[in-house]
Amino acid sequence: MMPTLIDKEVQLLSRIRNGDEEAIDEIYIATKVKFLAVARKLLKDENSLEDIYQDAVIAFYENVRTGKITSLKSSITTYIIGIGKYMLYRHLKNKKSTSNLDDVDELNIGVVLNSYIEQIEDKETSIILYRAIEKLGDPCMSLLRLFYYEEKENVEIATLLGYANADVIKSQKYRCMQTLKAIMKKIDRNGR
Amino acid sequence: MADKYQNLIDNYLRGRLDEEQRRELERLADTDEDFRTELEFHTQTRSAFAKQKHGHLKKRLQSLADETPKTLNPKQYTNRFGKSFWLVAASALLICSIGLYLWLLRQSEAKPRDLYIAYFEPYPNVVLPVTRDEAQLTKHALAYSYYEQEEYAKAYELFESLSQDSSTNDPEIPFYKAISAMQLNRNDEAITLFNKYQGEASAKLDRQAKWYEALTRLKQGDKVETRKLLQYLADNPGYKQAEAIRLLEQY
Incomplete structure (x- = not known):
């Protein structure tokens, strides 16, 4: 591989880690044709392919962002195709045809992916919670997102949101979680 | 929820429990229902934020999907029409395109509006x-x-x-x-x-x-x-x- 290509891939990883969402656009565009060339041999439904491809790119993005993928043993394209094939097999398996996952698991993608896939597919149990965070509003929404999603330290959150220090964040976070619980209760009551 | 519990849960979510804390967490999760509920709530909150972000990224990619060129499905080449059909179709299309191009050339420049x-x-x-x-x-x-x-x-x-x-x-x-x-x-x-x-x-x-x-x-x-x-x-x-x-x- 050309050194410039490697540099570009390293750069992309660091941009993802910094939360640069344009990086995901570039990866999406750069890999799509290659992914489809492989995936169309396994599945004909174009809409499902698009859907799976988007999920694969997002899973890659999320795994880099959260530090589950720190360096690449192969190119980003190979990685995403691997993730996509894994998801494709899951999709086919759910549609009751059995498949063998062994041949796509060379990069240990299954292990890397599991936590993320479980997270996003856990629809039933977290649906009320999901609706509740949408209603949360600021500053709680930002604070909890920075803590739970961005995984920032309390000191960093304090700086970003303009609070005096990390201790304030700790107590504010506690209050926000209480608010969240109250909203959930309300949604739950109204939903019945 | 006691401060100690909150620290324990936070460290668990960040994946930085040491061996002793891990045992303590397992013990509490087994024996203390309040703790278990709290642990689950925090874990689910994290998932809900991940899901929310996933939704945003998905929308972002969907808006990209509409404009990225679709490559032809190789399977589409093997179809019920013969090669000559496509040759004729392509020629007809080419002639139409040239006509359209010439017509467009004669039109004034496309209006910005x-x-x-x-x-x-x-x-x-x-x-x-x-x-x-x-x-x-x-x-x-x-x-x-x-x-x-x-x-x-x-x-x-x-x-x-x-x-x-x-x-x-x-x-x-x-x-x-x-x-x-x-x-x-x-x-x-x-x-x-x-x-x-x-x-x-x-x-x-x-x-x-x-x-x-x-x-x-x-x-x-x-x-x-x-x-x-x-x-x-x-x-x-x-x-x-x-x-x-x-x-x-x-x-």
């Missing part, structure tokens, strides 16, 4: 998912809700008021306010807002802002600035690259 109509569509709300069954939306959610319902005057007003409210931490407000302004024909203001937005380090929709600024300039008939912005989008891969290239050919 028509191009604007052909290329403009409001950028989807990727900031705040809005659930319509909510009776009480926050002002923030309401702004995006109006935006989604194409009530741009109301959306503009709320974005305006939110941008003056320092407690709202949403760097994308100027972007959506600018698109609302475009829809209200406040073009100069939209351009100022797009520029302001692009100047901010936290701007996640930088290319998008360039694209919409180009469309605003197009609407105003500012050819030089429009082409400058489009050239940037055409030269760098990402959002609307294909459309920028196409629009440059037409304008």
